[in-house]
Amino acid sequence: MTTVGEQLRQWRHRRRLSQLDLAIAADVSARHVSLVETGKSNPSADMVLRLAHQLGVPLRERNRLLLAAGFAPRYSERPLDWDGLSAAWEAVERVLRAHEPYPAVVLDRRWNIVMHNRALDPFLAEVAPELLRPPVNMVRLGLDPRGLAPRIVNLADVRTVLRTRIARQLDTAPDAELAALYEELLAPGPGDAGRSVAAEVVIPMIFRFGGRELRLFSTITTFGTPLDITLDEIAIESYYPADAESAAYFTTGFAAPDTDGRSIVA
Structure with missing residues (x-):
């Protein structure tokens, strides 16, 4: 499994955003985004979700990001007849x-x-x-x-x-x-x-x-x-x-x- 930082970088590239663009949107420093993407900083679950929200990551993929960062999934997937x-x-x-x-x-x-x-x-x-x-x-x-x-x-x-x-x-x-x-x-x-x-x-x-x-x-x-x-x-x-x-x-x-x-x- 790729690291959470690698996955976040892939999502950022899909959205055609620079690290500075994402940092401004998420109200964090560009340096912190860089450290997360390179694996030099372990993001909290809240930080993973904050960045994922700004990147427009679907809920299914946000769960994968959380798992890659070592956290439990936050979003459930219920059957249609639940x-x-x-x-x-x-x-x-x-x-x-x-x-x-x-x-x-x-x-x-x-x-x-x-x-x-x-x-x-x-x-x-x-x-x-x-x-x-x-x-x-x-x-x-x-x-x-x-x-x-x-x-x-x-x-x-x-x-x-x-x-x-x-x-x-x-x-x-x-x-x-x-x-x-x-x-x-x-x-x-x-x-x-x-x-x-x-x-x-x-x-x-x-x-x-x-x-x-x-x-x-x-x-x-x-x-x-x-x-x-x-x-x-x-x-x-x-x-x-x-x-x-x-x-x-x-x-x-x-x-x-x-x-x-x-x-x-x-």
């Missing part, structure tokens, strides 16, 4: 229901769908059954020819946006399984050299669905101050119509559900 998370999941379910008639999904850090609302169901109707066996991966669902890919009119743009988002995510928090998914489905090919989208935040996903084209864009919601790894690593992706015709499709064709958000996690 009673202590029930209030959080009830809040998530309310968000999913409130977003109907438009689709919304809850994703984990590897883009597996944990939960979704009923507005997503019609889009899954013609997906190959093997892609719907838990854990259902959103990236695979969208890009696999057996999934939604044949219905996405601007598939190249969508793939480019996903490539950018996941590459940024891997740069922020490396993960072997997500990296393997990236290499399988998103690694740039010969035709992708230099390809980009003009404005990622407004590029719609265009579906050919129900005899018409539906244009959707998405927003992402996360928990603001989670102290549990499970909550820290989930996000709600909510889809909105990008034009009046798409909005009319959902508002006229959606039947109000009588159940909570649907879980398709393993």
Whole structure:
């Protein structure tokens, strides 16, 4: 295992910060940061967490930093059905229901769908059954020819946006399984050299669905101050119509559900 100082230096490099930048942000001396990184000073648990906070280190990785420094982990990772998370999941379910008639999904850090609302169901109707066996991966669902890919009119743009988002995510928090998914489905090919989208935040996903084209864009919601790894690593992706015709499709064709958000996690 690498030392806590080496790990902190790696995180600092990922964030493209100098030792002075980190020291100012954490309200410590640059010399102290240097001594910690070189192993000449053993940081306290509080100092490890202070530096990790300024570096935006995910909670899972903060536990690893603490272990490397000789301390017990501070952040728990609870199963999704743990009673202590029930209030959080009830809040998530309310968000999913409130977003109907438009689709919304809850994703984990590897883009597996944990939960979704009923507005997503019609889009899954013609997906190959093997892609719907838990854990259902959103990236695979969208890009696999057996999934939604044949219905996405601007598939190249969508793939480019996903490539950018996941590459940024891997740069922020490396993960072997997500990296393997990236290499399988998103690694740039010969035709992708230099390809980009003009404005990622407004590029719609265009579906050919129900005899018409539906244009959707998405927003992402996360928990603001989670102290549990499970909550820290989930996000709600909510889809909105990008034009009046798409909005009319959902508002006229959606039947109000009588159940909570649907879980398709393993």
